[in-house]
Amino acid sequence: xxxxxxxxxxxxxxxxxxxxxxxxxxxxxxxxxxxxxxxxxxxxxxxxxxxxxxxxxxxxxxxxxxxxxxxxxxxxxxxxxxxxxxxxxxxxxxxxxxxxxxxxxxxxxxxxxxxxxxxxxxxxxxxxxxxxxxxxxxxxxxxxxxxxxxxxxxxxxxxxxxxxxxxxxxxxxxxxxxxxxxxxxxxxxxxxxxxxxxxxxxxxxxxxxxxxxxxxxxxxxxxxxxxxxxxxxxxxxxxxxxxxxxxxxxxxxxxxxxxxxxxxxxxxxxxxxxxxxxxxxxxxxxxxxxxxxxxxxxxxxxxxxxxxxx
Numbered sequence: 555x556x557x558x559x560x561x562x563x564x565x566x567x568x569x570x571x572x573x574x575x576x577x578x579x580x581x582x583x584x585x586x587x588x589x590x591x592x593x594x595x596x597x598x599x600x601x602x603x604x605x606x607x608x609x610x611x612x613x614x615x616x617x618x619x620x621x622x623x624x625x626x627x628x629x630x631x632x633x634x635x636x637x638x639x640x641x642x643x644x645x646x647x648x649x650x651x652x653x654x655x656x657x658x659x660x661x662x663x664x665x666x667x668x669x670x671x672x673x674x675x676x677x678x679x680x681x682x683x684x685x686x687x688x689x690x691x692x693x694x695x696x697x698x699x700x701x702x703x704x705x706x707x708x709x710x711x712x713x714x715x716x717x718x719x720x721x722x723x724x725x726x727x728x729x730x731x732x733x734x735x736x737x738x739x740x741x742x743x744x745x746x747x748x749x750x751x752x753x754x755x756x757x758x759x760x761x762x763x764x765x766x767x768x769x770x771x772x773x774x775x776x777x778x779x780x781x782x783x784x785x786x787x788x789x790x791x792x793x794x795x796x797x798x799x800x801x802x803x804x805x806x807x808x809x810x811x812x813x814x815x816x817x818x819x820x821x822x823x824x825x826x827x828x829x830x831x832x833x834x835x836x837x838x839x840x841x842x843x844x845x846x847x848x849x850x851x852x853x854x855x856x857x858x859x860x861x862x863x864x
Contacts, residue, residue, distance in 0.1 A: 556731060557606065557607060557613070559727055559731075560605050560612055560648075560714075561604045562601060567724050569724065569810075572594070573724060578598075578705065580593050583622070585630065586633060587627070587630045591618060602616065603616045603619045603813070607772060611752075611770075612770060612802070612814065613701050613772055614770050618800065619699060620698060621633055623697065627657050639818050640678070640695060641653075643797075643820065644799075653681050655680075656676045656677065657674075657676065658845075659675070661673060661674075670728075672755075673696075674694045675695060675697045676695040678693075678695045678722050689823075691796045693763060694756050695765075695766045698768060698770055700734075700738075701736060701770065703734050703735065705778075707719075708746075709730055738772060738773055741776075742780070749765075749832065749835065750835070753828050757829075763795075769800055770801055780838060781834045786826040787826055788825060790806065795829075797807070798823060800819045801816065804817045816831070840845070846862055
């Protein structure tokens, strides 16, 4: 278990020049037209955008890094790039910016008396209203963000030491924090609720709607490993209603200062049926007889042996 800081305030750390400088004041987020929420917080946090796992894969730790849903007047260049990449994988490789529209943080009603409705990150639609990839022409698009790490205090301490070093280097910043790791389990638990509720709302609203989840490659791998025993039909060229799109680092272009470029990984994306996917979620787990038999303790503190009913 170990992680390295991959991006600090939108600057990749795996280049030695220019030297990255600490940011200790409120500043604009490199990925959206708004202030960095970590720096703006009442208890400011280091502006870490993503970390790198020991296998080299990126784990996004800021909720605004992949594609912020903040309602600014205009979409940032980064938001446009990410959303267009999503649209190209949902609709057509040839789709243009002017042919796609989105609604940000649209309310999703769970019940008639719900005071705190869910919010869809984006509702995406084509202007022309058709889908060359045989999927929905209008859909909920959810963006994974804010993946947790363990021992965040050690990560903060690592950043503090780097900040206070007058001879700091990017190598110091990207030195591994051995005690920290990524927590895919928590991210998966949060996503399951989103799968079930927001997807169900889309299915109920009217025929032809769908849902797409845009997640990092490590979470995609985790989900697929959990659902490996279930057969998810490949419906990309048919009538799919749920898509899982994984994002990876784009290593096809030369490294340069700034953010790490990320793109949809077409080899790790799934287009399938919403109901089938939900059934796969429900079907997780194996019979575990040993947990229901054996040594128990009564409420008056006596040891008893409970046997199998059969």
